[in-house]
Amino acid sequence: MSGLYRDTGVVLRTYKLRESDRIVVIHTAENGKVRAVAKGVRKTKSKFGARLEPMSHVRLLLYRGRDLDIVSQAEAVESLSPLLSNLDCASQGLAVVEAADQLSLERDPNPHLYRMLVGVLRTIAASPSPLNVAAFYWKLLANEGMRPELDRCVRCSMSDADAQFVAFDLQEGGVLCRNCRSGQAISPAAIVVLREILGGQLARALAQPESPTSHEVSALATKALEFHIERRLKAVAMFETH
Numbered sequence: 001m002s003g004l005y006r007d008t009g010v011v012l013r014t015y016k017l018r019e020s021d022r023i024v025v026i027h028t029a030e031n032g033k034v035r036a037v038a039k040g041v042r043k044t045k046s047k048f049g050a051r052l053e054p055m056s057h058v059r060l061l062l063y064r065g066r067d068l069d070i071v072s073q074a075e076a077v078e079s080l081s082p083l084l085s086n087l088d089c090a091s092q093g094l095a096v097v098e099a100a101d102q103l104s105l106e107r108d109p110n111p112h113l114y115r116m117l118v119g120v121l122r123t124i125a126a127s128p129s130p131l132n133v134a135a136f137y138w139k140l141l142a143n144e145g146m147r148p149e150l151d152r153c154v155r156c157s158m159s160d161a162d163a164q165f166v167a168f169d170l171q172e173g174g175v176l177c178r179n180c181r182s183g184q185a186i187s188p189a190a191i192v193v194l195r196e197i198l199g200g201q202l203a204r205a206l207a208q209p210e211s212p213t214s215h216e217v218s219a220l221a222t223k224a225l226e227f228h229i230e231r232r233l234k235a236v237a238m239f240e241t242h
């Protein structure tokens with residue numbers, strides 16, 4: 001299928017192609033991940049200007065090619081300028097687009113991921129909470145069907161009314177009681193924050209100041225995302241060799 005099509009997306013990353021062109025990798029609302037050539041984008045008078053930088057939210061007119069599409073027009077949907085001018089915002093923004101890049105599949109529509117991505121970039125631009133990135137990772141995992149169990153011990157099924165959860169096991173996908181513990185230690189405060197993030201109380205979680213708990217939740221989010229991505233890569237490798 002070739003021809004022109006319109007879509008909206010978030011630029012995940014760009015890389016150099018030839019003297020003045022760039023390849024732009026975009027997670028789009030309707031077409032999943034799209035790789036497209038932006039011609040002349042590296043010239044000082046490029047018609048695309050800064051609109052095709054990572055984290056930009058853009059409305060696009062694309063020409064469908066065999067391998068790579070071509071960006072015909074690009075206009076900004078909105079300005080998320082704090083993402084570029086504030087170092088904290090920029091590093092959070094880059095962390096979320098990198099994670100989205102790892103989970104977005106080429107030409108595989110994932111509109112929920114698109115909406116999550118736009119939502120988190122707006123949140124980051126408005127207020128760089130220390131938990132923005134971690135909350136996005138956990139929600140991303142939940143969206144992939146990897147929602148962690150937080151209310152029952154994953155081994156003996158004891159609820160938190162009867163047992164105190166002291167550990168979190170990535171392999172098992174949730175919390176464990178003292179008797180069953182494996183994986184890594186988790187504090188009761190971190191479990192509370194995780195429940196807020198995944199239980200519809202995101203605003204309350206994001207209002208938390210930086211603390212040992214926010215660090216704990218962030219570190220665990222990064223580990224959980226890496227664990228999931230590695231497992232998915234292995235599954236793909238296995239599928240390809242058999």
Ligand SMILES: [Zn+2]
Pocket residue numbers: 153154155156157158176177178179180181
């Ligand atoms: Zn147990």
